[in-house]
Amino acid sequence: MCGIVGGIALENGGAPNFEVVQAMCDSLTHRGPDGEGLLTSMQFELNNAKNVQEIKSDRNLWLGHRRLSIIDLSTDASQPMVDTSGKYAIVFNGEIYNHAKLRKELESKGIRFKTSHSDTEVLLNGLIFEGKNFLDKVNGMFAFCFMDTANDYFLFARDRLGIKPFYYSVINGVFYFASEVKALRKVPGFISEIDETALLDYFVFSSVKAPRTIYKNTSKLCPGHLIEMKAGRIGSERPFWDLKAISKRKTNLQSETDALLNYFDQSAQRRMIADVEVGVLLSGGVDSTANLGMLTKHSNQPISAFSIGFKPEPGYQNEFKFARIAANHFGADYHEIQVSYEDFIRDLSESIGFQDMPIADSANALIYRIARTAKEKGITVLLGGEGSDELMIGYSYWSFASKYQKLLKESKSKTRLVSSIHQLPLINKKRAIYKNWYRKTLDGYTHFSGGTETRSVEIARSLLDPDAQRRVKDYNPLDQIQQMYKDFIQNDEFDYFDWMTYLDLNHRLPELLLARLDRMTMGASVEGRVPFLDHELAEFCFSMPNEFKFQNGIEKYLLKKSFEGIVPNEILYRPKEGFLLxxxxxxxxxxxxxxxxxxxxxxxxxxxxxxxxxxxxxxxxxxxxxxxxxxxxxxxxx
Known part of the structure; x- marks a missing residue:
C-alpha cells in the first residue's frame, strides 16, 4: 500500500510543477515511508529534482508516489513505474491479490516482465494490453492513475468496494489527484471552503458520501468507478462494477455452507500474500476470530493478534475475555492493549490529522493505537473483519426494518394508523426507532437510510448556525439515499434485506468503516486488509437467499454454520455486542x-x-x- 499524487494539465490548462507535487508527496510520507518517486514530462525541471524519471509526452504532467513496501521489496518494483517501451506508466495504491495468476496469463501471451513478482507491473501490463477491461480480472484493492502517452490517454480507477481512497480537484486548469486531501491542500489555489450541504450530510451520516467531500471543489472517486481523460479532456465518473447487477441464486443450505467456507478460505489466503509479516485485529467476535483461524491454518508460525479495550470502569466491560479465548485456541502471539479515558482523548487528538476528511467513527483512535503498537512489533499488514455484518445480515435491527417494510409497504395511510397506535401508553416507549421511520415514510422516503445515520435531518439542521440553515433549506441529505433506493428496486427479485446490504456496502463501509481502517492504519504506516470484502466473496454472499443469512432469529446464521468446528462455540454463538466503547x-x-x-x-x-x-x-x-x-x-x- 502506498500514497499516490499527480497533476495533469487539462486542454488549454496550466501546468503542474515540481515543488507542488513534491510537497504533495511529502504530506503522504506516513502512507509510504520506504521510498519516494516522481515522474514528469517536463524536462526542463529535471536538473532540480531527485528520484525523478522522465517520460516523453506532449501533456504537461507530474506523478508522485510514496512507497510502503509489502510485495516485492526490491527497488525494481518502485513507482511511478514505466514499462519497457517507455510509453506507459502507472502510480498505484493497493494490492492485486491474484497478480501471480494474471502474470502467468500475460506471460503466455508473450509479455515480458522486468520484476520478479511485482503486482504493480502486472497491473501496468494488463492495462497496456487489455485496457480498462483488465479490471474485470483483477482481485484486489486499488486506486491508480494509468497513462498511455502515445494516445494522450489517462485512466483513473478505484476498487469495487472502496477500500482504497482517490480524491481529485481541478485547480488552475490542472487535474490534481491524491490518496488524501491533505496532499491536494498543498496546491496553490486549493479551495478550502466547507460545503455546507456536505456538513449537513456529516451531521446526519457521520461522513460525506462520494463523489462529494467536505470541501466545495474537491471530489472523491466512487467505489467501483473510473474516469478517463483523453487529449486533456476529463470525462465523467462511470461504474465498472455494481453489486446490484448480480442475480439472486436458488440453492440449498448445505451447499451454501460449504461454498461460503471455501470462498472465505481463498480470500484469507489471498490476503496473506506479502513479503512482510501479517497480523490480525482481534476483537473476540466471530469475524476477527475467523480471520485469525484461517491465517493460522495456512501459516507455519503463530499469527500476531492485537486486541484493545478500556481499563475496568464501573458499568463497562471490555471484550478481552473472548479475545483471549480466540488467541489461546489458535496459539496466537497475542498482544493486549489497555487504554484509559485520558489515552483515548489524547489518541483522538493525535489521530484527527490522519482522518484527513472528518470521519466520525468512535473506533478511530483505538485502531490508530493498535496500528502503532503493531508497527512497533514489526507488523506491516493487519487484517480486519469489516464487511461481514453487511454481507451476512449481522445487525439485529435489520430484521425490524424488514418487518416494518413488509407491514407498511411504504403506505402513508397505514403508517399514520400504526403511528397513532404506537402513541398508546403501553407501547409508546417500545421500538423508539420506529418513530423516526414513520416520519421518513410520511415524507416519502424509504425508512432505512443506512447504518451511518447518527441523527435525524431536523436535529442535524439545528446544529448549523441560522445563516447556514437558510442557505441549505432546500437540501435534504435523504434525497441521495432515496434516488439510490428508486434505482435499486427496479429489480423486483431484491427484497429489503438486499437493499440494506446494498446501501451499507455503498455508504457505511466505504465512507466510515473502510475509511477509518485505511486512514488509521496508514497513519502508523501499516496496511489494513479486509478478507470479507473480497469482491468474489461479496458477489457470492449477495446472490444467496437471505433466509440462509437470517434464520430462527440468528444473525449471520449461514456464516456461523460454516465456522462450526473452527471458531470456538463460546464466541460463535454469543450475542453480538459490537465494539464496546x-x-x-x-x-x-x-x-x-x-x-x-x-x-x-x-x-x-x-x-x-x-x-x-x-x-x-x-x-x-x-x-x-x-x-x-x-x-x-x-x-x-x-
Whole structure:
C-alpha cells in the first residue's frame, strides 16, 4: 500500500510543477515511508529534482508516489513505474491479490516482465494490453492513475468496494489527484471552503458520501468507478462494477455452507500474500476470530493478534475475555492493549490529522493505537473483519426494518394508523426507532437510510448556525439515499434485506468503516486488509437467499454454520455486542474541555449553531459526531 499524487494539465490548462507535487508527496510520507518517486514530462525541471524519471509526452504532467513496501521489496518494483517501451506508466495504491495468476496469463501471451513478482507491473501490463477491461480480472484493492502517452490517454480507477481512497480537484486548469486531501491542500489555489450541504450530510451520516467531500471543489472517486481523460479532456465518473447487477441464486443450505467456507478460505489466503509479516485485529467476535483461524491454518508460525479495550470502569466491560479465548485456541502471539479515558482523548487528538476528511467513527483512535503498537512489533499488514455484518445480515435491527417494510409497504395511510397506535401508553416507549421511520415514510422516503445515520435531518439542521440553515433549506441529505433506493428496486427479485446490504456496502463501509481502517492504519504506516470484502466473496454472499443469512432469529446464521468446528462455540454463538466503547463516560469526563473545542470551531468557521453543545444530546454517538467535527475544524485552516 502506498500514497499516490499527480497533476495533469487539462486542454488549454496550466501546468503542474515540481515543488507542488513534491510537497504533495511529502504530506503522504506516513502512507509510504520506504521510498519516494516522481515522474514528469517536463524536462526542463529535471536538473532540480531527485528520484525523478522522465517520460516523453506532449501533456504537461507530474506523478508522485510514496512507497510502503509489502510485495516485492526490491527497488525494481518502485513507482511511478514505466514499462519497457517507455510509453506507459502507472502510480498505484493497493494490492492485486491474484497478480501471480494474471502474470502467468500475460506471460503466455508473450509479455515480458522486468520484476520478479511485482503486482504493480502486472497491473501496468494488463492495462497496456487489455485496457480498462483488465479490471474485470483483477482481485484486489486499488486506486491508480494509468497513462498511455502515445494516445494522450489517462485512466483513473478505484476498487469495487472502496477500500482504497482517490480524491481529485481541478485547480488552475490542472487535474490534481491524491490518496488524501491533505496532499491536494498543498496546491496553490486549493479551495478550502466547507460545503455546507456536505456538513449537513456529516451531521446526519457521520461522513460525506462520494463523489462529494467536505470541501466545495474537491471530489472523491466512487467505489467501483473510473474516469478517463483523453487529449486533456476529463470525462465523467462511470461504474465498472455494481453489486446490484448480480442475480439472486436458488440453492440449498448445505451447499451454501460449504461454498461460503471455501470462498472465505481463498480470500484469507489471498490476503496473506506479502513479503512482510501479517497480523490480525482481534476483537473476540466471530469475524476477527475467523480471520485469525484461517491465517493460522495456512501459516507455519503463530499469527500476531492485537486486541484493545478500556481499563475496568464501573458499568463497562471490555471484550478481552473472548479475545483471549480466540488467541489461546489458535496459539496466537497475542498482544493486549489497555487504554484509559485520558489515552483515548489524547489518541483522538493525535489521530484527527490522519482522518484527513472528518470521519466520525468512535473506533478511530483505538485502531490508530493498535496500528502503532503493531508497527512497533514489526507488523506491516493487519487484517480486519469489516464487511461481514453487511454481507451476512449481522445487525439485529435489520430484521425490524424488514418487518416494518413488509407491514407498511411504504403506505402513508397505514403508517399514520400504526403511528397513532404506537402513541398508546403501553407501547409508546417500545421500538423508539420506529418513530423516526414513520416520519421518513410520511415524507416519502424509504425508512432505512443506512447504518451511518447518527441523527435525524431536523436535529442535524439545528446544529448549523441560522445563516447556514437558510442557505441549505432546500437540501435534504435523504434525497441521495432515496434516488439510490428508486434505482435499486427496479429489480423486483431484491427484497429489503438486499437493499440494506446494498446501501451499507455503498455508504457505511466505504465512507466510515473502510475509511477509518485505511486512514488509521496508514497513519502508523501499516496496511489494513479486509478478507470479507473480497469482491468474489461479496458477489457470492449477495446472490444467496437471505433466509440462509437470517434464520430462527440468528444473525449471520449461514456464516456461523460454516465456522462450526473452527471458531470456538463460546464466541460463535454469543450475542453480538459490537465494539464496546463508553462514549458518554469519556466525553462527560472532559465535558468542559469538549464544549470549549466546539466553541472554538464555531468562532473560527461560523457554521455551528451557538446552541450546539455536548449537553444538547444524551447520545454518545451524537456527541462524538459533534466533537469530532469541532476538533477537525480546529486542526484545519479556514
Amino acid at each position: 463508553p462514549l458518554n463516560e469519556i466525553i462527560n469526563s472532559k465535558k468542559t474541555k469538549m464544549n470549549r473545542l466546539v466553541s472554538e470551531a464555531r468562532q473560527r468557521f461560523g457554521l455551528i449553531n451557538e446552541n450546539a453543545s455536548i449537553e444538547a444530546s444524551n447520545s454518545g454517538h451524537q456527541n462524538y459526531n459533534l466533537l469530532n467535527m469541532a476538533i477537525w475544524m480546529n486542526e484545519h485552516e479556514n
